[in-house]
Amino acid sequence: MFLYRTLSELQHYLNSRRRLGEQIGFAPTMGALHSGHLDLIRHSKVHNACTVCSIFVNPTQFNDPKDLEKYPRTPEKDLAMLESVGTEVVFMPPVEEIYPPGLETTFQLDLGQLDKVMEGAFRPGHFQGMAQVVKRLLDIVQPDRLYMGQKDFQQFSIVGHMIRQLTLPVELVMVPTVRETDGLAMSSRNVRLSPEQRAAAPAIYQTLSWAKAQLGILPTAEIEVEAIRKLSLPEFRPEYFQIVDGRTLLPVVEPATHEWIVACVASWVGEVRLIDNLELKR
CATH class of the missing domain: 3.30.1300.10 (Pantoate-beta-alanine ligase, C-terminal domain)
Structure with missing residues (x-):
């Protein structure tokens, strides 16, 4: 398993795989991984020669700074879990690598009602921040397929809308929610x-x-x-x-x-x- 923290190192490796004609699958996460995240990796490995998982707690999608502070961070455990399912590449960048000074990473995306209902009504600004980081990560990784969990269904819907609106060259794949034996959806919370x-x-x-x-x-x-x-x-x-x-x-x-x-x-x-x-x- 290869661990990269900078964009240049990651892209150098992924370009070497592309030159071999291999396809790349990508699962973006914010860490604190559980079996649901690992299922994203398993699905990707079936259809892609190379699978990338990112771990990045994105500050722009937390409308409450206290929620950002409380978000669990377990990098050592996360890396062990990813290695256990044969993840090939892990991207764990610092904030300045994703949002470097001087680089404009925001963009205008017409979400219509998608970010106004349900989660959007209770977490204003959350989905614009989420779309911002997913677009940035897609630009960096340039995967053939993007894997996202059904549990965050509104997030999945908005990313799909963004991909269609911006005509991004990536296939979005929804992976079913992984549940505990009593039905509770797995979550880092x-x-x-x-x-x-x-x-x-x-x-x-x-x-x-x-x-x-x-x-x-x-x-x-x-x-x-x-x-x-x-x-x-x-x-x-x-x-x-x-x-x-x-x-x-x-x-x-x-x-x-x-x-x-x-x-x-x-x-x-x-x-x-x-x-x-x-x-x-x-």
Whole structure:
């Protein structure tokens, strides 16, 4: 496994692979890795001769500086995990390598309603910062395929929109959410749950599964209201439960008129904010 911290070293190596006609897969992460991240690597290794994983805690997508400070950083553990699944290249740049002085890395991207709903309503500026760093990393790595997890579905949707709008030469691949045995979506934030909170957290997935069973039986608005009620548990503070079109993220009123429907949820459990989603129809 090769570890690079500078753009020039990384690109020198990747160019040597391209000259051999080999394809490159890329999984961007912010570290604090778990099995869900490793699944991105496994998917990439099936279809690409070379797989790159980046570990970079991006400051521009945290609207709350305290959240940036609290974000877990476990580089030694992360590297051991990546090596265990045969990752070929790890890119761990310092902030000044991604955002060097004098280089303009911001750009105008018309996201329409994609960054206004759900996460966007509660985390203003988050998705512009996320799009900024993904575009920057794509420019650096220049992969053939980009692998992102379904758990951050709105993020996946916005990156797909960016790729289409900017006509970037990369294939976006969505990797299904990896879950614990009780259904809780794997997340680097789960380690911050108390034992009692961790025991209660699977209610999020249980509610998503209930919503899937009710699609076409109850009106979507009624499902959303009942889902919030189901999540109004001790120490839970649900922020939203929305049933949306999988491409536009706009609300679904008539399920029969949509080919792709996803239920998305965010809830605080104690001081930990958890998000999840489930495809209801595709």
